Amino acid sequence: MKSGKIALVTGGNRGLGRATAQALGRHGLRVIVTYRGDAREAEETVRTIQETGGTAAALRLDISDVAAFPDFVSDLTARLERWGATRLDVLVNNAGVGLFGPLEAVTVEDFDAVMDTNVRGTFFLIQALAPVLADGGRIINVSSSLSRHTSAGTSVYSASKAAVEVLSRTLAVELGARGIRVNALAPGPTATDFNGGAMRDDARMREGLGAQTALGRVGEPEEIGDAIAALASEDLRWVTAQRLEVSGGALL
Numbered sequence: 001m002k003s004g005k006i007a008l009v010t011g012g013n014r015g016l017g018r019a020t021a022q023a024l025g026r027h028g029l030r031v032i033v034t035y036r037g038d039a040r041e042a043e044e045t046v047r048t049i050q051e052t053g054g055t056a057a058a059l060r061l062d063i064s065d066v067a068a069f070p071d072f073v074s075d076l077t078a079r080l081e082r083w084g085a086t087r088l089d090v091l092v093n094n095a096g097v098g099l100f101g102p103l104e105a106v107t108v109e110d111f112d113a114v115m116d117t118n119v120r121g122t123f124f125l126i127q128a129l130a131p132v133l134a135d136g137g138r139i140i141n142v143s144s145s146l147s148r149h150t151s152a153g154t155s156v157y158s159a160s161k162a163a164v165e166v167l168s169r170t171l172a173v174e175l176g177a178r179g180i181r182v183n184a185l186a187p188g189p190t191a192t193d194f195n196g197g198a199m200r201d202d203a204r205m206r207e208g209l210g211a212q213t214a215l216g217r218v219g220e221p222e223e224i225g226d227a228i229a230a231l232a233s234e235d236l237r238w239v240t241a242q243r244l245e246v247s248g249g250a251l252l
C-alpha cells in the first residue's frame with residue numbers, strides 16, 4: 001500500500017543501500033537513491049522499484065564533498081517539487097567506506113577518507129537536510145556490529161561507526177522536539193561488495209564468520225534492507241536514540 005511518504009537512501013546504487021531502497025519501496029514509500037559515480041547502477045535500483053509499482057528517482061551525491069551539499073539540497077528540493085512534495089520523511093545514511101589494516105599500516109589519508117565519509121559526511125548531511133525533513137520524520141544511520149565486538153585491524157572503521165552511534169543518540173535529543181526519531185542500525189557481516197566482496201565471495205571467511213554467529217551464517221543485503229524499512233515504519237514510532245544490531249547474533 002502506498003504511504004505517500006518519501007525516503008532518501010545514500011549509496012543506494014548497490015549493496016545494502018539498494019536493498020534498503022527496494023524494501024522501502026515495497027513498504028509503499030517513494031524513494032530517492034543517491035549515487036556517487038555510477039548513475040547506471042542507481043538507475044537499476046530505480047528500475048527495480050518501478051517494476052514492482054513503486055516510485056523512485058536517483059540523484060548524485062558524494063557525501064565526502066560537504067561543500068557541494070547546498071547544491072544537493074537544491075537538486076533534492078526540485079525532485080520533491082516534481083512529486084508535489086516539500087519534505088522528506090525518512091533519511092537513511094547508508095553510504096560508507098571500510099578500511100581494514102593494522103595500526104602501522106594506516107596512513108593519514110586512509111584515516112581521513114574513512115572519517116570524512118562515515119562521520120563528517122553523515123553529520124553534515126543530517127545538518128543540511130534537517131530543514132527539509134518533516135517533523136515526525138526518521139533518520140537511520142548505518143553503523144556496524146564492529147562498534148560492539150572487536151577484531152584486530154578494524155580500529156579506524158570501528159571508531160568511525162562508534163562515532164556515528166554517538167551522534168545518532170545526541171541528535172535524537174536535539175531533533176526529538178520536532179518528533180524526529182534518530183536511530184543507528186548496526187549490520188553484522190553481510191554479503192555485498194564491502195571489504196572487497198569478502199563476505200560474499202570468500203568461502204573461508206563466510207564459514208569462519210558464520211561459525212561465530214548464533215544463526216550460523218553471514219547476512220544477506222535483503223535482511224538489512226527489511227530491518228531498516230521496519231525501523232522506519234510507524235510500528236517502531238516510539239523507538240529513538242537506539243542502536244539496533246542486525247547481525248544474526250554475530251560474535252556474541
Ligand SMILES: NC(=O)c1ccc[n+]([C@@H]2O[C@H](COP(=O)([O-])OP(=O)(O)OC[C@H]3O[C@@H](n4cnc5c(N)ncnc54)[C@H](OP(=O)(O)O)[C@@H]3O)[C@@H](O)[C@H]2O)c1
Binds near residue numbers: 012145192
Ligand atoms: N556489508 C557489511 O558487511 C557491512 C557491515 C556493517 C556495516 N556496513 C555498512 O553498511 C553501509 C553499506 O555498505 P555495503 O555493504 O552496501 O557496502 P558497498 O557495497 O561497498 O557499498 C557502499 C556504498 O556506499 C557508497 N559510498 C561510499 N563512499 C561514498 C561517498 N563518499 N559518497 C557517496 N556514496 C559513497 C558507495 O558508492 P559507490 O558505489 O560510488 O562506491 C556504495 O553505494 C556502509 O556504511 C558500511 O559501513 C556494511
